[in-house]
Every structure is written in C-alpha cells, then in structure tokens.
Amino acid sequence: MSVYIAHRLFAAHDRALAADLADRLAGKIGPDRVFLPFCDTDEEDLVAEVKGRRLFELDRDRLGRLDAMIAILHGPSLDDGVCMEIGYAAASDVPVIVVSTDFQTYSMTETGAHLEFPDPLIQAVATQIVRVPKLGPPTLSPAPDQSRFHGFRARNAAQTGAALDEAVDTLLALPDRSTLRTGSPSDIGTHMYVEASPYTAWGRDPLAEACVDAGHTVMVPQRFTATSPVAGALADLTAVRSAARLLADVSGPETPPGTALLIGAALASGVRIAAFQPRVTFTHAHGREPNWRNLMVQYAADAHLDSGEAVLSWLTV
Incomplete structure (x- = not known):
C-alpha cells in the first residue's frame, strides 16, 4: 500500500x-x-x-x-x-x-x-x-x-x-481497493465545462456565454443550485471528466476549493484545462520562480487566460 x-x-x-x-x-x-x-x-x-x-x-x-x-x-x-x-x-x-x-x-x-x-x-x-x-x-x-x-x-x-x-x-479498515461513488471514467466528449467563480452572483456567466457564442456546447456547475448539493457535485464531476475542455475561473486569494478539485480530476482524465484569472497576483519562495497560483493548479493548466480576448483565442486553438 x-x-x-x-x-x-x-x-x-x-x-x-x-x-x-x-x-x-x-x-x-x-x-x-x-x-x-x-x-x-x-x-x-x-x-x-x-x-x-x-x-x-x-x-x-x-x-x-x-x-x-x-x-x-x-x-x-x-x-x-x-x-x-x-x-x-x-x-x-x-x-x-x-x-x-x-x-x-x-x-x-x-x-x-x-x-x-x-x-x-x-x-x-x-x-x-x-x-x-x-x-x-x-x-x-x-x-x-x-x-x-x-x-x-x-x-x-x-x-x-x-x-x-x-x-x-x-x-x-479500507478494502484492498475501495470503489468510489464517481464511477468509471467516461469517454472524452465534445462539450466544454465552464466553472465560474463561486464568489460572484449566480445567474449570468460571461465565460459560459463567450463559449456558447463561439459555437461550443457548454455545461456549467449544478451543485450550488441543486436540491441535493452532493448529487449535483457528482454530476459536475462526471461532466468534467468527460469534457473536451475545462475553463475554470481561479480568481480569489486561492483557487476556490471545488474549482481546484475539478482541475485535479480533469488533469487525471486527460481533459484540456484553461485557468481564467483576470487579476493576476503572484507568490514567491526561495529558489522558486514567481507563481500565479498554487503549483498544483498552475502547472495542471494548459493555458493561463487573463482577458476575454485571451479566452476567445483559446477557444479557437
């Protein structure tokens, strides 16, 4: 073990x-x-x-x-x-x-x-x-x-x-290989999952709208409004694991916890990841390059986007 x-x-x-x-x-x-x-x-x-x-x-x-x-x-x-x-x-x-x-x-x-x-x-x-x-x-x-x-x-x-x-x-006390409730990984689909910041008002999502306007099929979080938040969370996880791309707003003092979890799941599932952060800040440590997010988030992302124009450019790649 x-x-x-x-x-x-x-x-x-x-x-x-x-x-x-x-x-x-x-x-x-x-x-x-x-x-x-x-x-x-x-x-x-x-x-x-x-x-x-x-x-x-x-x-x-x-x-x-x-x-x-x-x-x-x-x-x-x-x-x-x-x-x-x-x-x-x-x-x-x-x-x-x-x-x-x-x-x-x-x-x-x-x-x-x-x-x-x-x-x-x-x-x-x-x-x-x-x-x-x-x-x-x-x-x-x-x-x-x-x-x-x-x-x-x-x-x-x-x-x-x-x-x-x-x-x-x-x-x-766990069995040799405990089975999670997430189920087996799904095949990669064609939809895009857009994770807006949970710290903004629910409703209009400019990131999701930009993706729809660019012709993409978009899925958005269910867990914050679902009758059962846990069931909604599992639906979000399934949607991310089977997405072609994940566009995640990582704004805040740290990446929001659920967003960070979905980034980890996307990386393990082979999903392309873009981190959206319009107001960039950095951390510094001895011997280390400046980092705009936690290392596990920053280097999981394929792209770091800081504007609407950057999002539109990434959508065409």
Missing part, C-alpha cells in the same frame, strides 16, 4: 500536523509506504531550473501510483493544492479519507442540508470523512503552576491526536 498525505504546507504548524499523521501511519504500514509532500520532495533545499514545475512533477508522479490518500482539511478556507490532489485521486478511483477538526458545518442556503465542507464536491468524492469537532477532555487535576493556556493547548492536542488516530484506523 502506498499512501499520499495531502496537506497545507506553507506554515510550520501545518507541516508538523501532517508529519504527525505520517509518523503514526508509518508505524502501522512502514515509512516507505507513506509519501509526505515537502518532506519527501525536499522542498526547502531542492534546486531545480524551474523549481515549482519540478515540485509539481514529483507530486504528480506519486499521485499516479498511490493506493490511498489521507487529506487534511480544516475550516472554511480550504487549501487549493490539497483540493486539486483530492480531485486527481478521486478521478483515478483512489480512496480518499478526509480528516478535519472543524467545528462548523456549511450549507448552500440558510435552511439547506448541512455539509461537512464549504463546497459539496469534497463530501461527494470522499470515501470516508473523519471529523473530530470537539476539544479533548479537560485535565481533571491540573498542576497548580499550570496556566489555563497550558490546559487549553492540551485539549487541542488531544483533539488532533484523536482525529489522526481515527484517520489511520479508517485507512487500515
């Missing part, structure tokens, strides 16, 4: 949490069967001509030969790189266990069904969700010299520890 640990990796506390999970899992199946990005790609010290692309290639190579994934996702702002990796695994029929300590749930409307994550795609493709939303129990007899902060830290550590242990146990 080869297991990929998908995690946010930009801050030390996120990397430490993922390393804790990897260590617990390695104790059960052996360290050579666990892949931990950043650690196992030697990201801090890696030297390459185009470092970001090389890191993407290393991660994608491992994504192409794994047996299972454990993904760590917390809070309303989900890491777009992790979501892309989840989409890639899901489209490859690899079981995905998502672990979270978020105490919130989410819904598409005020009275709608509660979801585990802000975008129903995560819930739709997850083989199992391990959610431990409450603090660990308080210490019954704290030492007199211990502050309340020490006790609070201990309760949080107990919560995360319980979540990680449950994730490992859930993985070990």
Whole structure:
C-alpha cells in the first residue's frame, strides 16, 4: 500500500500536523509506504531550473501510483493544492479519507442540508470523512503552576491526536481497493465545462456565454443550485471528466476549493484545462520562480487566460 498525505504546507504548524499523521501511519504500514509532500520532495533545499514545475512533477508522479490518500482539511478556507490532489485521486478511483477538526458545518442556503465542507464536491468524492469537532477532555487535576493556556493547548492536542488516530484506523479498515461513488471514467466528449467563480452572483456567466457564442456546447456547475448539493457535485464531476475542455475561473486569494478539485480530476482524465484569472497576483519562495497560483493548479493548466480576448483565442486553438 502506498499512501499520499495531502496537506497545507506553507506554515510550520501545518507541516508538523501532517508529519504527525505520517509518523503514526508509518508505524502501522512502514515509512516507505507513506509519501509526505515537502518532506519527501525536499522542498526547502531542492534546486531545480524551474523549481515549482519540478515540485509539481514529483507530486504528480506519486499521485499516479498511490493506493490511498489521507487529506487534511480544516475550516472554511480550504487549501487549493490539497483540493486539486483530492480531485486527481478521486478521478483515478483512489480512496480518499478526509480528516478535519472543524467545528462548523456549511450549507448552500440558510435552511439547506448541512455539509461537512464549504463546497459539496469534497463530501461527494470522499470515501470516508473523519471529523473530530470537539476539544479533548479537560485535565481533571491540573498542576497548580499550570496556566489555563497550558490546559487549553492540551485539549487541542488531544483533539488532533484523536482525529489522526481515527484517520489511520479508517485507512487500515479500507478494502484492498475501495470503489468510489464517481464511477468509471467516461469517454472524452465534445462539450466544454465552464466553472465560474463561486464568489460572484449566480445567474449570468460571461465565460459560459463567450463559449456558447463561439459555437461550443457548454455545461456549467449544478451543485450550488441543486436540491441535493452532493448529487449535483457528482454530476459536475462526471461532466468534467468527460469534457473536451475545462475553463475554470481561479480568481480569489486561492483557487476556490471545488474549482481546484475539478482541475485535479480533469488533469487525471486527460481533459484540456484553461485557468481564467483576470487579476493576476503572484507568490514567491526561495529558489522558486514567481507563481500565479498554487503549483498544483498552475502547472495542471494548459493555458493561463487573463482577458476575454485571451479566452476567445483559446477557444479557437
């Protein structure tokens, strides 16, 4: 069994949490069967001509030969790189266990069904969700010299520890090859799937309209307006996996989580991908080229479009 640990990796506390999970899992199946990005790609010290692309290639190579994934996702702002990796695994029929300590749930409307994550795609493709939303129990007899902060830290550590242990146990209980609800990959069709930004008003979609005006058959997201968001999410995933092209608006502080997931699924399915980002910003890291999106999103895309004219040009290629 080869297991990929998908995690946010930009801050030390996120990397430490993922390393804790990897260590617990390695104790059960052996360290050579666990892949931990950043650690196992030697990201801090890696030297390459185009470092970001090389890191993407290393991660994608491992994504192409794994047996299972454990993904760590917390809070309303989900890491777009992790979501892309989840989409890639899901489209490859690899079981995905998502672990979270978020105490919130989410819904598409005020009275709608509660979801585990802000975008129903995560819930739709997850083989199992391990959610431990409450603090660990308080210490019954704290030492007199211990502050309340020490006790609070201990309760949080107990919560995360319980979540990680449950994730490992859930993985070990999976069948040899769990079957996802996504079904077998469809043949590539002729339609185009257009994923507008979920942060804009629903209704008129200039990207979809441009594609229709150019003569393309267009499919758009169903999950945000469907009676069953999870069923709508699965329909979106199926539509992307069978599309000829995916045009995705990746605008925002990070690529929206569902959009990133669909980009991963499209890449695994051989679908051409264009990322639309009219207002471009960049991130910078030591030894790495400037990047306009998370590496897993940027290098998955065949084209980066920043205007309506660029979209029209891409549609004719």
